Amino acid sequence: MKVAFYKHNLNEVDKAACMEVLNSMFLTTGSVVEEFERRFAELMGSPFAIGTNSCTNSLFLCLKYFDIGQGHEVITTAMSFLGTSHAIERTGAKPVYVDVESETGNIDLSLIESAITPYTKAIIPVHLYGQMIDMKQLKRIADRHGLAIIEDACHAIESERDGYRPGMFSDAACFSFYATKNMTAGEGGAIICKQQRMYEWLSKARIQGVNKHAAQRHGKRYQHYELDFLGYKFNMSNIQAALLVNQMDRLAKYLDIKQKISARYEQAFTQTQGVDFPIALPETKHARHIFTIWVNPAIRDTVLDELQTRDVGVAVNYRATHLYRYYREKYQFRRGQLPVTERIGDSTITLPLYSQLLDEEVDYVIEAVRESVKSARELV
Ligand SMILES: Cc1ncc(COP(=O)(O)O)c(C=O)c1O
16 A cells, blocks of 8 residues: 555635636736635634735745844744744844743743843744644733734644634734645745734735735726835735635535544554654644654654655654754754754654545554554664
8 A cells, every 4th residue: 555645635626716717817916816815814713814925935024024133033943844934034033942842842831931032022933733822821921021923823724722713812823825734725825914004014015015916907907006115026826826715615624534534543653652642732623734753763764764665655844943954053053952842853753644545544554653663663
């Protein structure tokens, strides 16, 4: 048997919506992006949504809205995809990492206050794998110190915690529609926010700083546009939006399937020696974006190899950001600084988790993990 790491859920309805755009004049930002924004805001229970081309650029734009740059610090986690840190780094500010909780891999809120300095301007939490952090507690911390909160909600479209959602206790929440996300357009991103002023700035900033996007300029008659400030080129296209609009209706159905698969993994690995996994807290609704196991760091790469030999698609989400060469050399970050993040980064393996995964494929993955871990343990 061969089990792919990921299969997307794009169906004939999504493809037809995309074809409709391809057969029209407006391939770039236009009415389909506006429709996506309206529906995404509604889905997330937020007053405003802005379509962009990635989560990395969305995070960056939000930081720029708060004038964050050279000489500033932004607190975040090193247990995330590099894009989280790159967004901070690209503004000129310094990413400051606090360690994560050993049970969930999420940022440890009890460590944040001691990392705050006079240079700290914002906090970027990540809802790792789809499990939301305690945003109410984070908001209390941020308010005490006058800091902005920008959520990296790439894994958390469907997430809830104690009944609240991403975007409700922050200044903004950013999403990714990258190829393997729960909702995808191959590439793409979005921001939700509550403030009209922020919404207006972000809407222009993502498209050069001009006050009209292409479809608004080319309505019935051509209209001039004004350049309000120097912006960026981060807009979403109608092609991406067309792929996304209908997927929103199917998220709940897919989540239900992924919850069942995750429960089977958890049940099996609870009884497997040498295999651990992050716990799902009862107060959270987990979006089940990624299922990872944790094995002894001494055998992680051997198990990765063994699983691939058994034709199981795998990935690593994530190695600790501060130990990548660029960050290590620039900031003299070193091993030992974030022990829990590093332990997770050295022990983690991501297993296939998507709605088309068949029961027999899940059984096969479970058996492959058991055999791979057993044979790797015998080698050390
Ligand atoms: C947690 C997290 N943050 C940031 C990103 C970056 O998203 P994008 O590729 O849309 O820039 C990703 C995407 O993989 C992610 O998983």
